[in-house]
Amino acid sequence: MAAANRHPAFMPLILVGGLIFGFGLAYSHMARPEVVLDFLQFEDFGLVFVMFGGAAVTGLTYLVAPRLFDRAPLTGDSFERRLKSFDRNVLVGGAIFGAGWGLSGICPGAAYASLGVGNVTILWALAGMFVGAYLQGYWRSRDSARDAAVAGTRGDD
Numbered sequence: 001m002a003a004a005n006r007h008p009a010f011m012p013l014i015l016v017g018g019l020i021f022g023f024g025l026a027y028s029h030m031a032r033p034e035v036v037l038d039f040l041q042f043e044d045f046g047l048v049f050v051m052f053g054g055a056a057v058t059g060l061t062y063l064v065a066p067r068l069f070d071r072a073p074l075t076g077d078s079f080e081r082r083l084k085s086f087d088r089n090v091l092v093g094g095a096i097f098g099a100g101w102g103l104s105g106i107c108p109g110a111a112y113a114s115l116g117v118g119n120v121t122i123l124w125a126l127a128g129m130f131v132g133a134y135l136q137g138y139w140r141s142r143d144s145a146r147d148a149a150v151a152g153t154r155g156d157d
Helices: 010-027 033-040 046-068 088-104 108-116 120-155
Strands: none
Touching: 010 108, 033 046, 033 088, 088 120, 108 120
């Protein structure tokens, strides 16, 4: 559905949801890289409970919402499962995400929350995320242009 057809409260609710998410990360200390690194080094398992809590709420919502509503209340989109095929991009992207998470001790969502609680050095990790996202977009558009050129030359035969 086009953005123009969305409910007027859609964007403000996205902002409020993001603020609540960031507050939850800060309150649970998951916006502190040292806590995440302790988890990755098997010294503190608090992150398991935070992730389980988030997965439980999400799972319950995905189970209950389609039964209560025929369409998403704010977007009007139908509730349906979107499957992403497991391909090279998913594998490489997951590996890069995991390596970045392990090296910096923070994932993208928590990085913004970490900045919000005064961790200014997290700007280095955020800069790395932006550079990585830009490079991925550049390579993807370059590959798409190359694939289109190859498909165009095949059509001339």
